[in-house]
Amino acid sequence: MPIIDGKKISIQLFSEIRHEVEILKTRDNLNPGLAVVIIGDDPASQIYVNAKVKRAKELGINSFKYELPETASQDEVLNLVRELNVRNDVNGILVQSPPPPGIDEQLINETIDPSKDVDCFNPYNVGKLTIGDETGFLPCTPAGILVLLKRYDIPTEGKHAVVLGRSNIVGKPMALLLSSKRVNSTVTICHSRTVGLDKISAEADIIVAAIGKPNFVSADMVKNNVVIIDVGINRVSAPESKKGYKLIGDADFENVCEKASFITPVPGGVGPMTIAMLMYNSVKSCCIQNDVELPKSLI
Numbered sequence: 174m175p176i177i178d179g180k181k182i183s184i185q186l187f188s189e190i191r192h193e194v195e196i197l198k199t200r201d202n203l204n205p206g207l208a209v210v211i212i213g214d215d216p217a218s219q220i221y222v223n224a225k226v227k228r229a230k231e232l233g234i235n236s237f238k239y240e241l242p243e244t245a246s247q248d249e250v251l252n253l254v255r256e257l258n259v260r261n262d263v264n265g266i267l268v269q270s271p272p273p274p275g276i277d278e279q280l281i282n283e284t285i286d287p288s289k290d291v292d293c294f295n296p297y298n299v300g301k302l303t304i305g306d307e308t309g310f311l312p313c314t315p316a317g318i319l320v321l322l323k324r325y326d327i328p329t330e331g332k333h334a335v336v337l338g339r340s341n342i343v344g345k346p347m348a349l350l351l352s353s354k355r356v357n358s359t360v361t362i363c364h365s366r367t368v369g370l371d372k373i374s375a376e377a378d379i380i381v382a383a384i385g386k387p388n389f390v391s392a393d394m395v396k397n398n399v400v401i402i403d404v405g406i407n408r409v410s411a412p413e414s415k416k417g418y419k420l421i422g423d424a425d426f427e428n429v430c431e432k433a434s435f436i437t438p439v440p441g442g443v444g445p446m447t448i449a450m451l452m453y454n455s456v457k458s459c460c461i462q463n464d465v466e467l468p469k470s471l472i
């Protein structure tokens with residue numbers, strides 16, 4: 174059963190994106206810039222933000238990190254976003270999710286200039302995604318999954334894709350992209366109120382699991398030769414490991430492996446693709462704002 178190696182594909186993408194950045198610098202005298210805002214000191218968010226800043230630097234993208242205290246007010250956050258919206262050296266803006274309680278995430282998303290919305294959370298870009306207009310941004314995790322399917326030559330047209338989860342970050346945009354005219358899958362979305370989920374999943378050619386429940390997708394919920402894309406990142410106790418925990422996905426990897434034709438591991442599957450697509454969107458944002466040729470589509 175072939176493993177879909179997201180780490181390997183992300184390394185290929187980083188090299189392609191670095192090349193695009195070089196072109197922008199030499200051909201157009203432009204240097205893409207990404208602003209990353211973190212509010213509060215949640216350790217997991219700090220790790221994600223630092224990884225994004227580090228990767229941007231490695232690719233030649235200017236990165237600007239803004240750390241606001243846990244006690245920052247809604248106005249302080251929105252004012253910072255408004256400042257970044259008008260800065261010429263900032264092409265992409267990302268506010269790390271989730272913000273602390275009391276901060277309205279949706280209001281932040283609506284305030285980010287749509288042409289700088291590299292996470293694709295602004296309703297304008299979500300709308301473009303919904304109507305199949307590809308001039309906006311594609312959300313990083315679902316777009317990264319499509320790149321994986323494409324680079325592994327996994328057929329999607331006419332296939333039954335079952336998306337487990339309906340969040341605005343993963344499930345919903347994933348379903349939209351899979352059902353787009355570019356991908357042409359027939360999509361079913363399942364969530365916590367779905368009745369008979371195991372019967373639906375057992376009919377899937379492709380399962381995208383994005384619910385955040387360790388080992389949720391078991392071998393008896395899938396058919397032979399299914400393609401399993403495991404988005405879940407779950408921290409479970411592992412006394413044998415140095416850290417005392419390990420990360421596992423939403424699928425019962427060892428058991429579903431025996432039936433799957435392809436599967437993404439956790440870690441090393443979807444995760445690295447999310448950051449790669451963020452870098453791609455940062456380059457795209459620079460092109461959109463400066464009206465220069467867009468980098469070639471990765472999907």
Ligand code: NDP
Pocket residue numbers: 314337338339340341342343344363364365366367370383384385386404405406407443444445447
């Ligand atoms: P959310 O918590 O926002 O959404 C979870 C979804 O799963 C909801 O739609 C929920 O249904 C559904 N769900 C929960 N329990 C069940 C159940 N028992 N049966 C069926 N559906 C269920 O999570 P996210 O979408 O943000 O993230 C999902 C997972 O993906 C997490 O583990 C997260 O860490 C990971 N993730 C990984 C990324 C990566 O880069 N690899 C990026 C983003 C997320 P309902 O709507 O009814 O509540």
